[in-house]
Amino acid sequence: MPRPARVPEQVIELLQRGGRHAWTMEQIAGGLQAAGHQADFSSVYRAVERLLRAQRLARVPLGDGAAQYELAGEHHDHVRCVRCKALAALECVLHDSDLRAAERASGWSILEHRVVLDGLCPRCRAEQQGGTRRSHGHPPD
Amino acid sequence: MPRPARVPEQVIELLQRGGRHAWTMEQIAGGLQAAGHQADFSSVYRAVERLLRAQRLARVPLGDGAAQYELAGEHHDHVRCVRCKALAALECVLHDSDLRAAERASGWSILEHRVVLDGLCPRCRAEQQGGTRRSHGHPPD
DNA sequence: CTGGATGCAAATGTTTTGCAGCATG
DNA sequence: CATGCTGCAAAACATTTGCATCCAG
Numbered sequence: 057m058p059r060p061a062r063v064p065e066q067v068i069e070l071l072q073r074g075g076r077h078a079w080t081m082e083q084i085a086g087g088l089q090a091a092g093h094q095a096d097f098s099s100v101y102r103a104v105e106r107l108l109r110a111q112r113l114a115r116v117p118l119g120d121g122a123a124q125y126e127l128a129g130e131h132h133d134h135v136r137c138v139r140c141k142a143l144a145a146l147e148c149v150l151h152d153s154d155l156r157a158a159e160r161a162s163g164w165s166i167l168e169h170r171v172v173l174d175g176l177c178p179r180c181r182a183e184q185q186g187g188t189r190r191s192h193g194h195p196p197d
Numbered sequence: 198m199p200r201p202a203r204v205p206e207q208v209i210e211l212l213q214r215g216g217r218h219a220w221t222m223e224q225i226a227g228g229l230q231a232a233g234h235q236a237d238f239s240s241v242y243r244a245v246e247r248l249l250r251a252q253r254l255a256r257v258p259l260g261d262g263a264a265q266y267e268l269a270g271e272h273h274d275h276v277r278c279v280r281c282k283a284l285a286a287l288e289c290v291l292h293d294s295d296l297r298a299a300e301r302a303s304g305w306s307i308l309e310h311r312v313v314l315d316g317l318c319p320r321c322r323a324e325q326q327g328g329t330r331r332s333h334g335h336p337p338d
Numbered sequence: 339c340t341g342g343a344t345g346c347a348a349a350t351g352t353t354t355t356g357c358a359g360c361a362t363g
Numbered sequence: 364c365a366t367g368c369t370g371c372a373a374a375a376c377a378t379t380t381g382c383a384t385c386c387a388g
Contacts, residue, residue: 058367059361081352096370101353103368117313119260122352135305149299150312154290158314162287164276166316171291172258173299175307198388199342222377237345242378244343263377 063088063095064103068112071127078116078124078143116143117170133171139180140194146173204236204244209253212268219257219265219284257284258311274312280321281335287314
């Protein structure tokens with residue numbers, strides 16, 4: 057039999073240890089290095105690929121820049137700050153009844169959904185309204 | 198004064214002429230060539246960038262592979278076939294009341310939203326159920 | 339002339355692939 | 364010792380940038 061896969065488990069451990077909701081490949085690779093492991097980029101990519109297929113990770117549907125990943129668990133939607141790019145999880149905002157209505161209207165079968173709300177995090181909202189006009193806002197994440 | 202921008206207008210014309218709901222950069226550049234214009238890739242990128250800022254185009258939030266763009270207009274959501282990757286527009290499935298509830302629950306201000314439903318287009322559903330187990334489905338788009 | 343738009347090329351960034359070596363069952 | 368994970372390198376793909384040039388005002 058083959059040798060057991062180290063990297064995927066290290067990735068899961070890293071993400072469970074937390075500190076971040078969504079991770080880029082670069083952040084995962086860096087985190088592994090920092091944890092004393094030293095996985096190659098391609099190994100991390102392959103590990104993430106396997107974990108996605110196994111439904112242990114999910115891709116965060118931001119759709120710009122590098123892809124980001126999170127632990128798969130309870131389904132949730134996301135909200136992202138348009139100013140500082142912070143990301144937060146959110147209870148699902150879609151109702152089954154609306155999805156069923158969309159199925160009837162479109163003729164498609166709907167299996168999953170991905171929702172990203174764009175808005176302002178509390179801090180950016182305060183900074184923007186509050187009159188701090190000099191700054192471009194706090195640093196991201 | 199500067200010379201007037203040709204490429205952005207050519208892009209808008211191309212997308213209005215239709216034939217496709219969402220366009221990759223490559224498809225846009227190819228479409229311009231086919232139309233007798235011959236815009237460079239970088240010019241197309243810069244044109245799309247400007248059109249995005251001017252809200253004349255919108256990025257389709259698929260988040261995998263090359264980015265895709267569409268004419269900005271009435272807001273709509275998208276549904277995508279997980280089997281053949283076809284994409285269709287859909288009337289918005291989110292209610293203001295749910296967004297306001299999310300604002301109250303999260304403390305964020307919500308400005309926009311992006312929704313992609315994943316499912317099966319009518320044709321793929323028929324092929325999958327119908328028993329045609331040999332094929333991997335019809336070609337995409 | 340001037341300033342933004344364009345074309346060309348090259349840099350940058352992200353993801354995927356080929357292949358040899360290695361560690362386990 | 365066969366299998367599939369790993370590391371290294373390079374390819375493939377996507378996006379952005381620098382710079383010389385062009386052109387309508």
